[in-house]
Every structure is written in structure tokens, then in C-alpha cells.
Amino acid sequence: MTTTWSETLYVRKLSILSIRGAQEEEPPDAQLMRLDNMLLAEGVSGPEKGGGSAAAAAAAAAAGGAGSDNSTEHSDYRAKLSQIRQIYHTELEKYEQACNEFTTHVMNLLREQSRTRPISPKEIERMVSIIHRKFSSIQMQLKQSTCEAVMILRSRFLDARRKRRNFNKQATEILNEYFYSHLSNPYPSEEAKEELAKKCSITVSQVSNWFGNKRIRYKKNIGKFQEEANMYAARTAATATNVSTHGSQANSPSTPNSAGSAGSFNMNSGDLFMSVQSLNGDSYQGAQVGANVQSQVDTLRHVISQTGGYSESLAASQIYSPQGINANGGWQDAPTPSSVTSPTEGPGSVHSDTSN
């Protein structure tokens, strides 16, 4: 049995209630009072209407945030809560009725027995109290399970994951554009996050989530994202007109160049070879190089002009390791790209991308 989110959630909350009861540290009245209070607060046991809607409104407000479509969910919540409420009340009534019936039944029995043997009023009192205790424990169970039901209902409405909505296409494009144009270091600053959030009309933490997910998923399966990368790369290239002329220049030595353009983010595993292979397709090259120009071409040209050729290891070490995902994986090892790009900072406007 794997515990679901709702189970863990309500079990955590419920432990406050149930642990004490199990320990019997305090009179059961206290536990009963807690249950009663909770049911009252949730609007289950209180007056017909009032507390319930307040609790529902609070839950919906907490869950909905800025959402405007929570009215249906709100009514859904209310409907379910009133369902629970109804069940609770009918059951409670049933128990009370049964208790009364059973008490009178026992009283009648005792009365009958009193003809044959003497029965003290104390004995009657004892019997009645036993019956009442039994029924009140049943009642407590009912209250507890009702609390559980309300907890589950509430946690369902409070859990954001249940109302996950995909971001709209425009937002995704903006985020992807930023991601792929900052592929060498896809860690937006706080300000950048804020700006992206504003542009996409999402929250900053959603931006953070998105980048966290994107980085990890990109790294896990670079090959899968290659096409997407190329697409956004081409788009960025189209906007970066001033560097497009250099693209062809850097384009001529095919292998190192394609590796270089891809190298900044592909140095993780066997995926590298896959992506490099795909990049060697002539249709990709220009776009890919053009896309990365803002952050890469200057570095490339610098290295190329310095080495004068392609000493494989040298080129690789100079191009890949500082900026890209290194052998250990992750961009994390290059947290300050400025130190990496600083050698090339003089000739080119390497940081033009960050100003985006």
C-alpha cells in the first residue's frame, strides 16, 4: 500500500487527534471536545448554514489563489461537505435513537426482573451508564471518521497538484526562449525570474519550478530536446542579426563546430554523440551556430583563432568544460559564467544575451 498525498496529509493532521486518544492520557471528553470543535469549525455539526460555507470559502480561497474558475470547485466542495454533513447527522440520529431504544429496552427488562428479584436503583443506574458509554464511544467513532472525511475533502481542495494547469503556449515559448538562449547557464537571476514571471503571467516560484524541471529533464534526455533546442536556437538566431555573418565563418570546420555549439550543454553522457550526430546534419548547423552565437560564437572564434586548428583535447577542454554540463553532470559546476566568458568578453558582446 502506497500512501497517497491526501492520506499522508490527513493522517498527519489526524495524528493530533488520534494519538492522544490512543494514549488515554487525558479524559476521553477532551478528545470528544476536539472532534466536536473541529466538526463545528468545518461546519458539519453546527447550525444548518453558516460555518460550513465559511470553511468552504476559506478552503477555496486558499486553494484557488488568483484563479477565477474556483466557483465550480467551491460549489463542488460545498456539495461534498453537505453530503458528509448529511451522513453525519443521519448516523448521529440513528445512534441516538438506538441508544434510547436500547435503554428503554433494558429498563423494561430490569423492571420485569424486579418482579422476581430485588433490583437496586444503583444497579439500574449502572446499566444505563454502561449503555450510554457504549453508544457514546460509537458516536465518537462516527465523529472521528467524519473528521477524516472532511480532512480528505479539504486536502483535496487545498492540494495545488490537483489543479495543475499547463501554462499557455506563449508562456512556454517565453520560458523556452530564455532557457535555450541561456543554455550555457540556464539559471535566471531573481530579477530575470521576476521579469519572466511577469511576461508569462505566472509566479516567480512557478518560473523557478519550470526551470528546475526543464534543467533536469533536458539533462536527462538531451536527444529528446534537440529538435526543440534547434527550433528555439533558430528563432534566436533570426533575431540576432548582427552576428549571423560570423555564423558561416565558424561553420566551416564541421565537427568541432557542431560539437562546440552543442558542447555547452551536451557533455553529459552518450547523449552527446547522438546530439552531435544529429547536429552534423547540414540543415541544423547554421541554425544551431547562429542560435548560440550570443553566448558561444565569440568563445569559439576565440579558441579557434588561438589554437589555429583543432587539437581535439584542447578545443574540447576550452569549449566544453567551463560552460557546459561537465562529466559529473549539471551546470552547477559553472555557477559564474562570467569567469568563463571573461577571456572573450573583450572582443565580443558575450553578455548581450543576459540583458534579454
Added chain:
DNA sequence: GTGCATGATTGGAT
């Protein structure tokens, strides 16, 4: 229905 995509959450590492 099933499988993949995706946003959110959680726990651990730094």
C-alpha cells in the same frame, strides 16, 4: 484505458 508530458511537491545536498 494507456502512456507520455508537465507543473508541483518533497527530501536531501550544497
Added chain:
DNA sequence: ATCCAATCATGCAC
């Protein structure tokens, strides 16, 4: 505090 990695729960295409 931020990030990564794993995972959850939902959305969506088939």
C-alpha cells in the same frame, strides 16, 4: 536559500 533528483497527480493525445 537554491538546486537536484525522485515522485506525485493531472492534462492530453492516441
